[in-house]
Amino acid sequence: DGGITQSPKYLFRKEGQNVTLSCEQNLNHDAMYWYRQDPGQGLRLIYYSQIVNDFQKGDIAEGYSVSREKKESFPLTVTSAQKNPTAFYLCASTSGTGRNNEQFFGPGTRLTVL
Amino acid sequence: GQQVMQIPQYQHVQEGEDFTTYCNSSTTLSNIQWYKQRPGGHPVFLIQLVKSGEVKKQKRLTFQFGEAKKNSSLHITATQTTDVGTYFCAGPRTGANNLFFGTGTRLTVIP
Numbered sequence: 620d621g622g623i624t625q626s627p628k629y630l631f632r633k634e635g636q637n638v639t640l641s642c643e644q645n646l647n648h649d650a651m652y653w654y655r656q657d658p659g660q661g662l663r664l665i666y667y668s669q670i671v672n673d674f675q676k677g678d679i680a681e682g683y684s685v686s687r688e689k690k691e692s693f694p695l696t697v698t699s700a701q702k703n704p705t706a707f708y709l710c711a712s713t714s715g716t717g718r719n720n721e722q723f724f725g726p727g728t729r730l731t732v733l
Numbered sequence: 734g735q736q737v738m739q740i741p742q743y744q745h746v747q748e749g750e751d752f753t754t755y756c757n758s759s760t761t762l763s764n765i766q767w768y769k770q771r772p773g774g775h776p777v778f779l780i781q782l783v784k785s786g787e788v789k790k791q792k793r794l795t796f797q798f799g800e801a802k803k804n805s806s807l808h809i810t811a812t813q814t815t816d817v818g819t820y821f822c823a824g825p826r827t828g829a830n831n832l833f834f835g836t837g838t839r840l841t842v843i844p
Contacts, residue, residue: 652831661821662776662834669830677831709775718825719764721778722832 622646623725625710630730632704639696640728642710649714651693652722655679656707665708668693669716697730704732735760735827737835739820745841752812754838756805756822763825765798765805766832771818779807812842 623644632638644651653665664677668687682701687693693712697704707729711722736759746752756765764783768776780789782798782805789796795808809816819839823832 650830654834659839661836664831667831675829711776716830718830718832719781721766721781722768722776722823724775724777727775 623710623712623723625708625725625728627728628726630728632730632732634732635699637696637698638704638730639694640708640710640730642693642695642725643691644693644710644712644723644725645691646712646714646723647690648712648723649690650712650716651687652711652713653677653683653685653693653695654709654711656709656727662709665695704730706730735833737822737824737833739822739835739838741838742836743839743841745843746812747843748814749811752809752816752840754807754820754822754840756807756835758803758824760824760827761802763802765802766823767796767805767807768821768823768834769818770821770837774818776821809840812840814842814844816840817842 626641650669652667654662663679665683666685668674674685674687684696709727710725713720713722738757740755766781767779770776780796786800787798793810797806819837821837822835826833
């Protein structure tokens with residue numbers, strides 16, 4: 620089955636620790652995205668990548684970092700500089716440019732920082 | 734900056750009643766997409782509208798794109814408990830190759 624996988628589903632970390640969320644897709648999509656969703660809120664773009672070895676900041680990139688070394692993978696690191704990291708993190712991908720094509724979402728990772 | 738607002742933010746309906754959510758963009762959009770997110774789940778693509786005044790139907794769901802391509806609506810006829818979730822609209826972000834998501838409308842259906 621083609622799709623996007625995110626692991627783990629639930630993640631707990633202590634304050635001050637960096638944590639990396641994984642996102643893998645086997646859809647052969649060029650573009651990948653990371654969103655943050657807070658309870659009862661919409662989707663806010665953190666980072667996106669249109670091509671391997673290239674990525675751009677979204678609306679709320681501060682305190683986050685990403686890499687895109689392989690087409691299939693777009694891991695997100697939540698650093699200790701992120702002041703309020705507890706949230707639901709969604710990874711998505713799309714074919715083409717991303718302006719005109721549907722986005723496919725992974726199941727998400729719910730991060731809780733204690 | 735670019736804004737995409739949805740109203741209402743929350744809606745409770747009795748099962749069998751109709752439901753409508755409205756999406757309003759601060760900018761003209763080349764297309765608009767709709768997504769549904771079930772409680773505890775992830776957004777799933779429903780449909781894309783491209784043409785001015787376009788109307789598309791999926792069973793009990795009717796989607797419209799405004800003549801000026803700055804607003805859209807989703808209407809559900811005779812809601813069912815399976816319709817529960819948050820509905821998001823999304824349009825191309827100005828000057829970038831990604832989408833700008835609306836604030837969402839959370840639908841609760843009371844059996």
